[in-house]
């Protein structure tokens with residue numbers, strides 16, 4: 001098979017391929033949803049009339065968004081055809097369309113709430129994506145982006161010190177493919193430069209004392225790095241060290257994990273008329 005063009009997000013190149021990635025997306029949303037729902041409610045999601053989810057993936061997050069905004073017309077934009085089909089099946093109420101964050105296939109000022117959930121880190125031109133979100137928002141509308149930052153990802157006890165090298169290689173590879181694993185710290189100024197007002201940055205965290213250690217396995221298992229080992233991005237020795245430290249972590253009766261995310265939001269200037 002010919003090599004596909006390098007993209008920051010490619011479900012086929014994830015551990016377990018498309019099915020494994022769909023499962024990982026489901027777990028990622030399920031574990032943090034109660035925290036994220038609280039933040040999104042504070043930003044006005046339940047009263048949304050026209051909701052846009054950029055980068056809907058398989059619809060794991062979109063499904064919760066649609067439930068949280070029961071009266072909204074729901075639209076999702078997703079470039080990957082297979083993920084888009086899964087999202088459409090999962091959220092029949094939503095209209096799923098192809099397209100990218102940098103060139104949204106939507107008219108000006110047509111929606112009042114825009115969400116993107118772990119998407120900006122994969123977008124090659126996040127400045128352009130923020131401008132596009134502003135363009136499609138009505139005056140007074142809200143953009144809320146959930147993201148990570150590679151240096152604020154969380155706590156594991158005992159520490160995964162041996163896994164650090166493998167993760168750094170993975171982040172570098174994501175950057176070479178046009179993504180940015182440290183997008184979290186940049187979003188506020190990107191949104192401000194695009195013209196958003198009333199900016200906010202809110203942290204959320206979810207942890208194993210509440211949710212159980214097993215629930216985190218699909219997110220933490222170093223097997224997630226295997227495709228990167230196969231393609232030579234992560235060195236075998238660093239992968240082996242990551243496996244060793246993960247096994248030590250799992251066997252420790254005091255094991256604990258806390259993962260953190262952030263929601264950066266802004267409002268389109270003007271008031272809803």
Ligand SMILES: C[S@@+](CC[C@H](N)C(=O)[O-])C[C@H]1O[C@@H](n2cnc3c(N)ncnc32)[C@H](O)[C@@H]1O
Pocket residue numbers: 009025026029054055056057058059060061062077078079080083099100101102116117118119122123124
């Ligand atoms: C980590 S997944 C998150 C999916 C979904 N938001 C969720 O949380 O379940 C990233 C998603 O962003 C999409 N994506 C990547 N680059 C994009 C772009 N330039 N514009 C819009 N979506 C993009 C991918 O196809 C993928 O569905």
